[in-house]
Each structure stands twice: as C-alpha cells, then as structure tokens.
Amino acid sequence: MVVMKYGIIGAGAMGYRYGVMLQENAGVEVDFIDTWEPNVTKVREQGGVSVARDHENRRIVPINIYYPEEYAGHPDVWIVFKKQMQLADEIKRDSEAGIFHEDQYVFSAMNGMGHFEKIAEYFPASHIVCGTAMIATRLDGPANVDFMGAENSEQMHMARYNNEKPDEKVQGIFDDFTAAKLGPVIADEWKGMCMSKVVFNAVTNTLCTMFEMQMGQFIEYDGVRAMSEQLFNEAFDACERAGIHLIETRQQETDSVITVSKAYKYHYPSMYQDFSKGRPTEVDYINGYIAKIGREHDYVCRTHEFVVHEVHMAEMMRKYHQPQANVADPSKTEVEA
Structure with missing residues (x-):
C-alpha cells in the first residue's frame, strides 16, 4: 500500500473540501498552498479552517497553510483547484517558488476545460490525473467553508491524462479518495469524462447565472x-x-439537469457565485470551449456562442445594478466551488 502526502494548490471551497476530507477521513498528511492573503491570515488567526456541513456543526479544523515562497514540503501529489482565469499565473508562481519536483503527480477537477494543457507545461502527461466532481461546496469568506450534501453523497470521476490504466501511484490516489469518502470512479479516457461535466455546466451554470x-x-x-x-x-x-x-448519453445529460437541480434546490452554481461577487465568470471555458471545438471542426454552435455573449453582457450590466440576493431561502445558499 502506497502512503502518500498531498498538497492543495488553491485553498478555496473545493480545495478545502478535498484537503479536509483527505485529512480527516483518509488520515493522510495534507498541506495547503494559497496566495489569497486574507485566507492565509484568517487560517493562522483562528488555528485552522472553519467547516460546516449543510450549515450545521461548524467547527475549526486545524490545517497547515503556506504561501508558495515559504513552503519547503515535498508532497507526493498536488491537488489543484483554482479558477481557470487564475491558473496560469498561480502555477507559474508555484514553479518559480521551487515547490514542484520531478517525482510528483498532480490531480485537478476544476470546472471548464483548458487547465490540463496549462498543468502539462510543468508536469509530464504520465503524472497528470484528470478529474470531475459533482460536489457542491460553499465558501462564505476567508477560511470559512460549508460542505453541501449529506455524507457519502460525493461523486467524482478520474482518469489519467495519457489515458493509460492506473499505475501504483494513481491507484494510491484512488484508494485515498475512496477512504476520504469522495466517491471516485475510474474512467478510461479523460477528455470525454471531462466534457460530460462541461456540457452539464454549460446548461445549469450558465442559464442560472444569466437569470x-x-x-x-x-x-x-x-x-x-x-x-x-x-x-x-x-x-x-x-x-x-x-x-x-x-x-453519458444526450438523454442521460438532459435527465440529470432535472434530478441534480431537484437535489440541490437552493443551490446557486459556481458561475453565479463569481458573477454575484463581481468576478469574471468561466463561461469562456465552458460554453465558449464547446463553441471553440465546434468551430475547429466546421460546426457552428450558434446557441452556445449566443449564450457566451449573453453572460458577458450580464457581467457588463453589474455596473448598473447589483446581482440579486438569495430570495428563495436566505438560510440556504448552496454554492459549488
């Protein structure tokens, strides 16, 4: 059995979710790397990250958190959760800080597409593990996170970037994710696995954000x-x-919009959370990526291209009025990272 140490790059909603669940449920060593100063400062002030599940049982979970430049550890596996727009600068800073090593593997289950190509500039394809996660998590502020959904409801997929079968280290990651109760499933091929999540987000995230x-x-x-x-x-x-x-098939994707939306009735998707806080959305990496694939293969995704413009227009309109608050249930504002 391979005993591994993990490093989380991006101590946000999903970074905290994976890191805390690995630390508490799988009993493995985890370090967090972050560049958001209020987040690092708050963790150090309160002695850890404040964690709740479905707004209940909030507690402080002690964690180790570092800026890249002060980190001297050597994890076996990096887990990367950054926004698409931030990743290139983040991973460059991490590399310049000297925290990457030739023997390390890296896993990421970020929304959208385009991040694995950026990661591949620093890690060989055989050391990259691609992922998707149907796991909703809310970040209320620095070092303050809420895990959405009942325990054991987490679902995720993973596949190697070179599409080969798991080696010993990838199998170890799978085993640790299983012990952490993250619900991993091994897929044979990464691109179809990831695009299945992208096309789902291209409906729910985008339409919920626009309206x-x-x-x-x-x-x-x-x-x-x-x-x-x-x-x-x-x-x-x-x-x-x-x-x-x-x-998944077209019918399965369509059905999942209904079933997942019912399961997360009060959930604002991650794109809306960025939108509501005045941040750029990831629509170019979701609907825009689908449209890009179409154009590259002589097929015009007219609806997706139109939707990208609509989201950017909604972003522009924030200078005239603020996004609305949660009007359905103020006590439940579930947010996917």
Missing part, C-alpha cells in the same frame, strides 16, 4: 427540458465531430 436563479427555481420553468436539449444537442454534435465520446 440569477437557484437550480430549484430554474426547473420550475416548463421549457427547461427543451432548452437543455438544444444546448446538449449542439454540444454532442460538436464533440462527435471532434471524436470526443462523452461518458
């Missing part, structure tokens, strides 16, 4: 299934032309 609504409000509209099918059909058509085979 500033929770997923439960979203599926109250009778036309949601038809809207979902239109976006999914374009995405699947583009992927098929590119030779990308998703791990």
